[in-house]
Amino acid sequence: MSGFVVRRLAQMVIVLFAVSVLTFLIFNVIPNGDPAVRMAGKSPTESQVEAIREEWGFDRSLPVQYVETMRNVLGGEAISYFTQLNVRDQIVEGIPRTFALAAGAAILWMLGGIALGLLAASRAGSKVDRAITVVALSGISLPAFWLGALLNYYLGFKLGLFPNGGYVPFTEDPLDWAYHLILPCTTLAILFVGFYSRVLRANLLETMGEDYVRTARAKGLPQRQVMRGHVLRNSMIPIVTLWGLDFGAVVAGGAILVETVFDIGGVGQYAADSVGQLDVPPVLAVTLFGAFFIVVLSTVVDILYAALDPRIRVTG
């Protein structure tokens, strides 16, 4: 078992290293990607560009630049090429915003998924079940930015029921903080709730056919108790796994569009802004931040599975 864990952790480090090299290359090998020219502003002289190149070290070889940039990123000293702001400070400011959005949405989509999944499974084949299927499929068919923009415009701007985007820190005003998060969290949750209800419905229907459920019924347990204690509990395991992975993916960049539409100012929005300017240090830092969450969570899930099921350790 410990060999498996070590192997998985080594893989994790390799993947993160590869992601950082790839990101660095994407932004450095491309044509017109010379940051010195873009930083020098409009119609710079050759000597100005040269000076910037020397000051920021763009004249050195790519591997040296990579090592230098990575040292700065990991040491928290990376500076944006364009805003000259410290990248770590920007990310640290964005983290609570992104987490609040992701956590709020994750709770909403989980609760909604359980409610809809239970309803659909308990009336499988009925009109209610089919209606829930359509709702679920509509949810995964919606573009986040469009839904978010429309909700923000009609409910926020036009009817004035909600604030028109923006974010208020929790420490400043907890009520206003929650108030600002309702629409963005709902938007994000709508995209996931359908999928969760479908997976839970399938799991519930499968579990309901198991022998131990029949036994529980035969013992004379009331329907409600069988559903809660036997069926739901066992159907939840795959959903909880999924939940962990999805939460990681949302923090890692799945919320970029929603953050941008509602002007949350989180890590995702910072990434979107920096990517548009080909600003390498922030993009590198945010990509690693995101990849870290995805890789760590999937590694944890793998290790947990391996702990539960010894067969995986051999083939993994």
Next chain:
Amino acid sequence: MAFGGLFLVLVTLAIAAPLWENVAGRGPDQTNETGQIEVDGEKVNVVELDGTPIGPQWGSEYFLGADANGRDVMVRLLYAARSSLLIGIVAALLTTLLATFVGLVAGWYRGWIDAVARSTLDVVWAFPVVLLGVALGTSLAIGGLQLGPVTIEAGSRLIPILVIAIVFVPYMARPIRGRVLALREKEFVEAARAQGAGSWRIMASELLPNLTSTLIVFAPLMVANAILLEAALSYLGVGADPSWGSMIDDGLEKMITAPHLAIVPGLMLVLTVLALNVFGDGVRDAFDPRAEVRVGR
């Protein structure tokens, strides 16, 4: 099935875009900021002095009105359908090809080939999808790409196609690899090997046919998600234009005076993706009801 039909109607509309261009008398990118058209015998500005574009005319010209630059929304909508569907379908096909190849080779050879393939998939997987798309899109949209004899011009539709195709490969390659790992232990593979069939022969004529149901189940969902990602990329300005995403982006700026500019392309997008998802759901139930398929997000 009704939704499969709806998708065919949308494809037909996209193909017919040049026909409507002839009826409307203007192309998708033809601006008309200062022009006038005749409405009920009166001359009316296509774009008012305060920037408000003309609303739907329900006739050949400006059927759905104009956008902020005086372009015909209906013509743009149909051409956008073309790019969205074209990019979505071609990208999904490319993903399928790549994923099938990677999944087959990794699952069949195992060992170090499998290790390399899996790490590569992990890297692509760990890369946040939208971020990778925007990163590649932005970097390629400026100067295009030159790889040996292949040159991709900036603004080419190949850019979003390649980006989307690569990003989705892990979602499909992983289940295919899993299937291959199970299939390679089956008796018919052993029989083929005993007859002296080589690796490629076994992959092509023994394993591939057995992957058909997996591929068919994935296909509609792949296209649906490719279209959604294309819309997100063009919304962020790194996809095709006109595309439903770029039209939504343009339209959101005129939300107060002309909300239909953002709503109509969004509805087209939702209808298309919903049609594919419902169709895909039916296909899954028919071919492989226990398959857990998920792409994107």
